[in-house]
Amino acid sequence: MTTKTQIPAPGATSANTGTPVIQVQELRHQYDTRVALNGVTFDVRAGEIFGLLGPNGSGKTTMFRILSTLMLPSGGRALICGLDVATNPNGVRREIGVVFQAPSIDVKLTAEENLRHIGHLYGLRGSALSNRVHEMLSRVALADRAKDYAETFSGGMQRRLEIAKGLLHRPSVLLLDEPTTGLDPGARRDLWQYLQELRDQGITIIVTTHLMEEAERCDRLAILSQGRLVAIGTPTELKHEIGGDVILLEAKNPEPLARQIHDRYGIESTVLDGKVRLEREGGHRFVTEVVEAFPGEIDAISVSKPTLEDVFIHRTGHRFWTEEEKQKNHEDTKARSKAGKKTPKS
Numbered sequence: 001m002t003t004k005t006q007i008p009a010p011g012a013t014s015a016n017t018g019t020p021v022i023q024v025q026e027l028r029h030q031y032d033t034r035v036a037l038n039g040v041t042f043d044v045r046a047g048e049i050f051g052l053l054g055p056n057g058s059g060k061t062t063m064f065r066i067l068s069t070l071m072l073p074s075g076g077r078a079l080i081c082g083l084d085v086a087t088n089p090n091g092v093r094r095e096i097g098v099v100f101q102a103p104s105i106d107v108k109l110t111a112e113e114n115l116r117h118i119g120h121l122y123g124l125r126g127s128a129l130s131n132r133v134h135e136m137l138s139r140v141a142l143a144d145r146a147k148d149y150a151e152t153f154s155g156g157m158q159r160r161l162e163i164a165k166g167l168l169h170r171p172s173v174l175l176l177d178e179p180t181t182g183l184d185p186g187a188r189r190d191l192w193q194y195l196q197e198l199r200d201q202g203i204t205i206i207v208t209t210h211l212m213e214e215a216e217r218c219d220r221l222a223i224l225s226q227g228r229l230v231a232i233g234t235p236t237e238l239k240h241e242i243g244g245d246v247i248l249l250e251a252k253n254p255e256p257l258a259r260q261i262h263d264r265y266g267i268e269s270t271v272l273d274g275k276v277r278l279e280r281e282g283g284h285r286f287v288t289e290v291v292e293a294f295p296g297e298i299d300a301i302s303v304s305k306p307t308l309e310d311v312f313i314h315r316t317g318h319r320f321w322t323e324e325e326k327q328k329n330h331e332d333t334k335a336r337s338k339a340g341k342k343t344p345k346s
Contacts, residue, residue, distance in 0.1 A: 021046045021081060021173060021204045022067070028075035029062050036062040038227040039076065044206060044220075049199050051218035052208045053308070055320050058224040060208045064177050067206065068098045081172055097166030101178040105161050107151035111142050114150060114161060115168055122169040136164040140194070156187030160194065173204045180214065192217050212308045212320075223312060230315040235308060242306040242314055245283025249276040249290070250300040257297055264293060272319055279306075279314070 020043035029037040037059045044050045052060040065071040067078055069089040077084055083091040105114050115133040124132060137143045140160040150158060159179065166174055176195075180188040192214070199205055199219070207218065215221055216235050223231040223238070231238055251257045254271045261267055261276065269278035280286045283303040291298055312320045 019082070020044055022050075022206070023079040024063075024067075024076075025078070026076035027063070027066065027073050027078055029059075029066065029071070030074045035227050037066075037073070040222075040224070040227075040229045041076075042222050042229060042232055044204060046204055047199060047202045048219040049195060049205045049207060049217070051215050051221045052206065052224060053210070053212075053215040053218075053221050054224035055210055057226065059227040060210075060224050061177065063224070064175060064206075064208050068096065068175050069093055094169070095172045097163075097169070097171040097174045099159075099162045099166045099174070099176040099179055101181055103158065103162065105150050105158060105165065107158075108149065110147050110149055111137060111153075111161055111164075112146040115164060118165045118168055124169075132168060136168055139167070140164045154187065155183050156190055159183060159187070159191055163194070167198075167203075171203075173206070174198065176205065176207045178208055178210070180209075180211070188214075210320075215308050221308075223308075223315070225312065225316045231311055238308065238311045239306040242279050242310055244279050244281035244306075245303050246306055246310050247278050247280055247283050247287060248302045249278075249287075249298050250274070251276060251298050253297070257294065260294060261290065270313070270317060272313070277313070279310075 022044035024040055024042050027037050027040045028035075040059070040063065052063055054060045062071070066073050066085060067080065069085050069092050072086050077086060079085070080092050081095045083095065085092050106117070109117070112133055115136060116129060119129045119132060134143065134146075137146050140163060142157065142160060142164070145153070145157070150161060153161065163174070163176075163179075166176075179195075180191055183191065195205055195207070196217075207214070209215055218235065220234050221232065221238065222229055233241075249257065254274055254276045258269045258271055258276045261269055261278065267278055267280065269276050271277070287301050287303060291301070309320045
């Protein structure tokens with residue numbers, strides 16, 4: 001059920017968006033014999049939150065490293081504000097702020113000291129630096145904690161301080177790698193609300209994520225799988241391409257059932273995790289007909305509206321996560337959450 005992705009031509013823009021802030025053109029990267037990016041092309045417009053969604057090994061982290069000038073691509077090119085990340089990395093670094101997945105603040109310093117330190121690296125001094133530090137702490141709602149040590153902050157507050165560091169030098173673009181890792185649901189919600197405020201102020205934001213609920217918050221998405229761009233568009237546009245309900249049929253013999261459904265109705269389906277999966281308008285009416293047509297063969301039925309994971313399955317023919325990966329991610333998330341709760345909260 002895999003379909004071909006319509007990739008925009010390099011540099012393609014809509015009439016009302018002007019030149020893209022970020023242009024990725026046939027980008028490729030390879031680690032020895034493993035291909036991490038295989039000819040990926042997309043544009044990011046000014047003042048939008050753009051998500052890079054994909055499971056582990058999809059290429060999104062490699063893309064993030066290339067855009068943040070930490071890695072040179074094997075082929076193709078990426079431009080940020082018209083500057084090539086490979087040939088003009090210093091120019092690109094003046095245009096971007098970067099928030100890595102791993103914490104980069106010094107918890108033994110105060111919030112103000114953390115920002116002053118990064119300001120010195122960008123050549124800021126004196127009153128200009130003091131004013132900018134005060135402005136950024138106010139912007140991330142930490143002005144009243146300026147003199148407090150970062151180790152006393154909650155996980156959400158530390159993440160806001162990371163963002164303040166990334167924005168201190170007034171970049172045009174903010175790059176965030178899995179920014180809500182380890183945060184509780186309330187802190188995640190607050191962080192996304194703040195990112196939307198930054199977007200409304202004209203900052204272009206790229207976020208890598210493997211979480212569907214976060215991808216839903218992006219203005220547009222590039223979905224990656226095994227180094228390839230498999231879909232791009234707004235979350236709503238991507239889900240509408242399925243054009244109906246998603247039906248899952250549990251059966252003792254799913255493969256023969258899928259063939260019988262195809263022979264009787266001419267409907268293509270896939271068998272995933274022992275279930276027959278198909279897409280059909282008016283799903284609730286159709287499942288009644290299927291149950292009557294194949295009595296005793298169907299054990300359970302679910303009918304749902306399309307999700308972004310359904311888009312991924314539609315484009316690739318396989319699930320976003322295997323059951324083993326899903327369990328491992330669940331355990332990793334629980335472990336990070338427990339570690340985060342050890343941090344004193346305000």
